[in-house]
Amino acid sequence: MIEFRDVTFVHQTGKTALRDVSLKVEKAEMLAVVGENGAGKTTLVKHVNGLLKPTKGTVLVDGEDTRLKSTAELSRKVGIAFQNPDHQLFSESVEAETTFALKNFGFSRELIDQRLNWALQFFGLDEYRNSSPLALSGGEKKRLTLACILAWDPEVVILDEPTVGQDAIQKEKLSGIIKMLRSTGKTTIIVSHDVEFIWPLQPRLVVMSQGRIVADGPAHTLMGDEKLLEGARVMQPQLVKLYQRLRRRPDSPFASVNDARMWITGPVGVG
Amino acid sequence: MGEIVRVENLSFRYPEAAKFAVRDFELTIKGGEIVMLAGPSGCGKSTLLRTVNGLIPHMYTGEYLGSVSVGDHKVSEARMSELAQTVGLLFQNPENQIFMFSVERDIAFGLENLAVPPDEIRARVDEAMRQLGITDLAQRAPHELSDGQKQRVALAGVIVMRPRLIILDEPTSLLDPKTAVELVELVRRLRDETGITFLIVEHRLELLVRIADRLVVMSEGKKVLDGRPEEILADERAEAYGISIPPVSRLRNQLKRDGLPLENGFGPDELAEELNRQALKR
Ligand SMILES: Nc1ncnc2c1ncn2[C@@H]1O[C@H](COP(=O)(O)OP(=O)(O)OP(=O)(O)O)[C@@H](O)[C@H]1O
Ligand SMILES: Nc1ncnc2c1ncn2[C@@H]1O[C@H](COP(=O)(O)OP(=O)(O)O)[C@@H](O)[C@H]1O
Numbered sequence: 001m002i003e004f005r006d007v008t009f010v011h012q013t014g015k016t017a018l019r020d021v022s023l024k025v026e027k028a029e030m031l032a033v034v035g036e037n038g039a040g041k042t043t044l045v046k047h048v049n050g051l052l053k054p055t056k057g058t059v060l061v062d063g064e065d066t067r068l069k070s071t072a073e074l075s076r077k078v079g080i081a082f083q084n085p086d087h088q089l090f091s092e093s094v095e096a097e098t099t100f101a102l103k104n105f106g107f108s109r110e111l112i113d114q115r116l117n118w119a120l121q122f123f124g125l126d127e128y129r130n131s132s133p134l135a136l137s138g139g140e141k142k143r144l145t146l147a148c149i150l151a152w153d154p155e156v157v158i159l160d161e162p163t164v165g166q167d168a169i170q171k172e173k174l175s176g177i178i179k180m181l182r183s184t185g186k187t188t189i190i191v192s193h194d195v196e197f198i199w200p201l202q203p204r205l206v207v208m209s210q211g212r213i214v215a216d217g218p219a220h221t222l223m224g225d226e227k228l229l230e231g232a233r234v235m236q237p238q239l240v241k242l243y244q245r246l247r248r249r250p251d252s253p254f255a256s257v258n259d260a261r262m263w264i265t266g267p268v269g270v271g
Numbered sequence: 272m273g274e275i276v277r278v279e280n281l282s283f284r285y286p287e288a289a290k291f292a293v294r295d296f297e298l299t300i301k302g303g304e305i306v307m308l309a310g311p312s313g314c315g316k317s318t319l320l321r322t323v324n325g326l327i328p329h330m331y332t333g334e335y336l337g338s339v340s341v342g343d344h345k346v347s348e349a350r351m352s353e354l355a356q357t358v359g360l361l362f363q364n365p366e367n368q369i370f371m372f373s374v375e376r377d378i379a380f381g382l383e384n385l386a387v388p389p390d391e392i393r394a395r396v397d398e399a400m401r402q403l404g405i406t407d408l409a410q411r412a413p414h415e416l417s418d419g420q421k422q423r424v425a426l427a428g429v430i431v432m433r434p435r436l437i438i439l440d441e442p443t444s445l446l447d448p449k450t451a452v453e454l455v456e457l458v459r460r461l462r463d464e465t466g467i468t469f470l471i472v473e474h475r476l477e478l479l480v481r482i483a484d485r486l487v488v489m490s491e492g493k494k495v496l497d498g499r500p501e502e503i504l505a506d507e508r509a510e511a512y513g514i515s516i517p518p519v520s521r522l523r524n525q526l527k528r529d530g531l532p533l534e535n536g537f538g539p540d541e542l543a544e545e546l547n548r549q550a551l552k553r
């Protein structure tokens with residue numbers, strides 16, 4: 001449902017940020033994008049809601065060329081929580097911020113209230129309902145951007161560095177909601193440097209470097225390839241590194257700490 | 272070395288906020304220490320940092336109780352310009368501190384204000400850009416960079432000043448993993464070579480625990496734990512406070528509880544080595 005065909009993007013300054021990128025993301029897929037600072041990850045996802053249009057090549061969303069669509073039209077389908085929350089938050093209160101898009105899309109008052117209450121409670125923002133978004137901590141601002149997107153329930157959810165400023169409990173909740181999105185058939189794209197967060201989700205992984213996609217495959221395979229990751233300045237998750245260092249059963253990456261523990265203390269392990 | 276930061280019985284409430292963001296806080300930091308501060312989102316970390324560099328109470332109003340001293344200055348009485356010579360702060364959002372037309376001008380800005388000789392500025396700016404791996408961005412406009420590149424520029428602008436105390440608010444949050452590791456090495460080197468003291472807020476504990484002398488955990492405005500990083504990571508209360516215990520440290524804790532005799536190391540390499548050694552013994 002999302003397709004990049006030989007997309008090149010050159011910024012006004014002359015800086016080329018995407019080079020001949022081709023990518024196909026099916027409905028209900030979960031994609032994670034990793035790569036060095038400046039690799040082109042944010043530039044890539046901004047093409048999906050038409051905020052950026054390709055300099056060369058084509059981006060199709062549900063078969064329609066994004067060049068022929070306005071960002072407003074595409075936004076009904078594609079929700080992006082931006083990397084920097086300050087670029088997204090502009091309302092006078094947390095409540096107004098969360099309901100802004102819902103009102104714009106003409107949701108009923110009842111539905112708006114329901115979604116608002118759910119989103120603020122889920123992200124631990126209820127106590128700030130009437131506060132200005134500017135008076136939130138960095139991590140709270142980030143969660144507000146996530147709440148705004150998820151409240152309107154778009155078909156495609158794009159999260160650019162969603163774990164910035166989040167503690168263990170918030171990350172766990174976020175991970176839960178991403179799994180729920182997958183099981184309800186939404187397409188999810190997560191851009192993140194946080195490999196410890198991404199890896200247990202076992203997404204399809206796209207590795208970018210210098211404007212190109214240098215690898216595309218299941219996370220559990222690509223995360224095992226230290227060389228490949230290093231080329232894009234990405235590190236292996238701790239548990240992957242551990243099991244490779246143990247040099248046993250290289251076929252079975254641990255999906256969680258518990259898996260690893262079972263294996264180590266279990267019959268085939270060292271314990 | 273003597274102490275450089277002393278926070279005594281500090282409480283602060285933002286205007287119109289229902290709760291105090293920082294409550295009854297006590298903290299002393301010795302010169303040359305690397306102190307890491309962790310805690311749940313919204314627990315008051317950035318607020319505490321602002322009370323140390325003077326943004327609170329000089330730029331933010333609110334209810335302020337207790338006292339904070341940095342070096343010979345009492346923060347509430349010193350002028351911001353005096354404090355700025357002793358303390359450098361990296362903001363959580365790099366966009367709040369980069370504003371010049373080119374990366375190198377931006378990094379030079381603070382030194383120019385102190386009337387440092389141009390040759391020295393050139394040399395120090397070049398060194399800082401090298402340290403952060405942004406030499407090739409020197410002529411670019413900061414607002415046209417990726418967010419991680421912006422964070423590196425802001426970091427260079429803080430480090431180039433070489434203040435006695437450097438405060439970093441989630442400095443690796445936008446950095447790619449390799450750059451994050453390199454930053455940690457840089458912090459260690461600056462401390463070892465120049466004796467700079469660091470106070471660093473960070474959620475990715477696995478990065479900093481290797482070099483930090485202390486890990487302070489905060490919850491709901493209060494200090495709840497303060498000790499050697501390896502002690503805190505092995506402390507069951509830490510997880511209950513919502514801090515992200517790195518996966519390998521969690522595994523190590525669980526294996527120890529299962530009765531495996533393990534030491535107090537940190538990363539995957541150390542644990543793998545210990546486990547392989549134990550397996551050979553059997
Ligand atoms: N507004 C802009 N004008 C000109 N060049 C830009 C602009 N924004 C980004 N760039 C450049 O485009 C390239 C890709 O940037 P992008 O923001 O997509 O990187 P990223 O992979 O998201 O990096 P990060 O991990 O730091 O967020 C970089 O070289 C960057 O400097
Ligand atoms: N400028 C401000 N005005 C009012 N309240 C604020 C402001 N900044 C932060 N807060 C509130 O103070 C508390 C602590 O915030 P902060 O110190 O930024 O947390 P942390 O850095 O630990 O995530 C939070 O409840 C937050 O909403």
Ligand SMILES: [Mg+2]
Nearest residue numbers: 042083417418
């Ligand atoms: Mg980006």
Ligand SMILES: [Mg+2]
Nearest residue numbers: 137138317363
């Ligand atoms: Mg903060």
